[in-house]
Amino acid sequence: MSETIVEVRHLSKSFGDHEVLRDVDFSVAKGEVVSIIGSSGSGKSTLLRCMNLLEKPSGGEVRFHGQNIRNAGFSLQMYRARVGMVFQQFNLFNNMTALENCVVGQMKVLHRSRAEAEKNAMEYLTKVGMECFVRAKPRQLSGGQKQRVAIARALAMNPEVLLFDEPTSALDPEMVGEVLSVMKTLASSGLTMLVVTHEMGFAQDVCNRVVFMDGGVIVESDTPEVIFTHPAQPRTREFLARILDK
Amino acid sequence: MPNAQSGFFEWVFFFVRTYGGMFLKGAGTTLLISLTGTVTGFVIGLAVGYVRAMPCDREDGAARYYVLRFVRGLLGAYIEVFRSTPMIVQAMVIFYGAAQILHVTMPYVLAGYVIVSINTGAYLSEIVRGGIQSVDPGQREAALAIGMTYGQAMLHVVLPQAIRNILPALGNEFVVNIKDTSVLNVISVTELFFVSKSAAGTYFKYFEVFFITSVIYFVMTFSITRFLRWLEKKMDGPENYTIHGSQTVPVGEIKLKGEPEHE
Numbered sequence: 001m002s003e004t005i006v007e008v009r010h011l012s013k014s015f016g017d018h019e020v021l022r023d024v025d026f027s028v029a030k031g032e033v034v035s036i037i038g039s040s041g042s043g044k045s046t047l048l049r050c051m052n053l054l055e056k057p058s059g060g061e062v063r064f065h066g067q068n069i070r071n072a073g074f075s076l077q078m079y080r081a082r083v084g085m086v087f088q089q090f091n092l093f094n095n096m097t098a099l100e101n102c103v104v105g106q107m108k109v110l111h112r113s114r115a116e117a118e119k120n121a122m123e124y125l126t127k128v129g130m131e132c133f134v135r136a137k138p139r140q141l142s143g144g145q146k147q148r149v150a151i152a153r154a155l156a157m158n159p160e161v162l163l164f165d166e167p168t169s170a171l172d173p174e175m176v177g178e179v180l181s182v183m184k185t186l187a188s189s190g191l192t193m194l195v196v197t198h199e200m201g202f203a204q205d206v207c208n209r210v211v212f213m214d215g216g217v218i219v220e221s222d223t224p225e226v227i228f229t230h231p232a233q234p235r236t237r238e239f240l241a242r243i244l245d246k
Numbered sequence: 247m248p249n250a251q252s253g254f255f256e257w258v259f260f261f262v263r264t265y266g267g268m269f270l271k272g273a274g275t276t277l278l279i280s281l282t283g284t285v286t287g288f289v290i291g292l293a294v295g296y297v298r299a300m301p302c303d304r305e306d307g308a309a310r311y312y313v314l315r316f317v318r319g320l321l322g323a324y325i326e327v328f329r330s331t332p333m334i335v336q337a338m339v340i341f342y343g344a345a346q347i348l349h350v351t352m353p354y355v356l357a358g359y360v361i362v363s364i365n366t367g368a369y370l371s372e373i374v375r376g377g378i379q380s381v382d383p384g385q386r387e388a389a390l391a392i393g394m395t396y397g398q399a400m401l402h403v404v405l406p407q408a409i410r411n412i413l414p415a416l417g418n419e420f421v422v423n424i425k426d427t428s429v430l431n432v433i434s435v436t437e438l439f440f441v442s443k444s445a446a447g448t449y450f451k452y453f454e455v456f457f458i459t460s461v462i463y464f465v466m467t468f469s470i471t472r473f474l475r476w477l478e479k480k481m482d483g484p485e486n487y488t489i490h491g492s493q494t495v496p497v498g499e500i501k502l503k504g505e506p507e508h509e
């Protein structure tokens with residue numbers, strides 16, 4: 001078993017009286033590609049957002065290489081730089097070109113020189129097929145192109161693990177393919193990934209492990225083989241029957 | 247010099263000839279005070295708006311929370327007071343208050359600058375705060391998610407967009423200031439209105455002189471409004487992206503998004 005990168009223990013999260021996550025235990029090991037599936041409102045995004053403290057967990061802890069990320073002396077900024085995030089709505093910095101989007105974090109957070117940051121950014125923009133658009137502003141790009149730049153931006157920080165929150169859900173159908181194919185390439189290059197997705201094909205073909213969430217808890221976590229062919233839990237079966245029917 | 251029988255335009259030409267330099271100097275002072283006052287007011291507005299838009303959460307430490315709440319209360323009072331009283335009254339209070347309490351007689355132009363700055367700051371604070379809140383929260387989250395601090399996220403990502411969004415309001419504030427600096431004549435600032443009043447009073451020719459004055463005000467505000475609009479358009483850059491020197495795509499304009507052009 002390879003080394004655990006991020007680990008969540010007894011994590012809970014409430015918004016007011018509304019309990020969204022309940023006692024979630026979960027971890028991602030180096031080299032794993034894990035997908036989280038589950039119906040809308042089951043807490044998938046909240047789990048991801050708690051993992052990099054965009055939401056403050058109400059209870060439990062998040063550990064990075066065994067260290068609690070809320071310990072005094074632990075740099076939240078450095079942690080976030082090591083754990084990348086790709087958003088459903090892309091969230092490219094609208095005031096910057098594609099290249100600047102990929103450079104600014106490297107310079108301001110990792111204190112890399114401009115030359116080094118640009119070289120690194122170009123490498124990843126090329127990897128996602130966006131090297132011709134380095135000077136384009138986000139509003140000049142299509143959804144699929146924006147998401148590819150957003151992936152390059154996250155990769156340019158050289159993170160240990162990349163979190164994706166429904167990276168293709170805001171895309172027109174004809175653009176889903178280009179983003180998924182980039183993600184497949186990343187998975188096969190050995191990047192550790194945690195992907196919230198409604199793309200069952202991706203979960204089945206690309207991931208080593210699939211986690212099914214429902215009502216704020218992890219119902220089942222297993223290989224895609226097991227989850228998609230003979231899941232242990234009836235709730236998993238029902239969910240898959242519903243979603244694969246469509 | 248025209249006499250009692252002279253017509254409107256004779257007097258107008260007379261004033262332009264004799265007092266042209268003074269009018270221009272007055273207009274210069276008006277521009278100087280409103281420009282520097284708007285810029286300083288903007289800096290005040292940025293600082294106050296930034297503090298007022300800061301997340302204030304008890305979990306981040308009680309001391310920080312209460313200090314921030316207190317500072318915010320003060321800033322809120324500043325905004326309310328200066329937005330709820332006329333600038334002409336603020337000018338009187340500040341100028342004569344400084345003289346009486348602090349025993350300083352400010353040079354008139356400096357006093358005008360200070361008053362316009364503080365007044366503009368109060369208005370722009372709220373505009374800046376609104377501008378910050380109008381930026382999609384996803385922008386800040388993405389900045390935090392790559393490891394930026396709150397301050398870095400604001401400086402590099404949120405504020406540039408907020409400022410771009412409030413640029414029209416900022417330009418508008420400048421134009422309003424050009425007109426409203428006229429109230430500074432009550433503390434003897436020799437701006438355009440004060441100069442006009444003196445010239446008109448000498449000959450009892452208020453209509454003729456203030457006709458000239460209004461033309462000067464109009465030319466100033468109109469040309470500045472146009473200039474700012476042009477500047478905004480220029481800053482936004484083109485709607486389309488041109489790919490240069492790619493092997494796979496021929497050089498030329500490629501429309502990437504089927505969006506209609508802005509007018």
Ligand SMILES: Nc1ncnc2c1ncn2[C@@H]1O[C@H](COP(=O)(O)OP(=O)(O)OP(=O)(O)O)[C@@H](O)[C@H]1O
Pocket residue numbers: 015018020038039040041042043044045046047
């Ligand atoms: N900031 C918030 N304040 C209050 N409630 C929230 C907030 N964010 C999420 N929730 C609630 O938490 C629950 C879980 O939301 P979450 O976004 O994690 O679901 P999800 O599994 O990602 O769903 P989807 O597939 O629609 O993205 C929902 O009921 C949602 O209404």
Ligand SMILES: [Mg+2]
Pocket residue numbers: 044045046165166
């Ligand atoms: Mg979600």
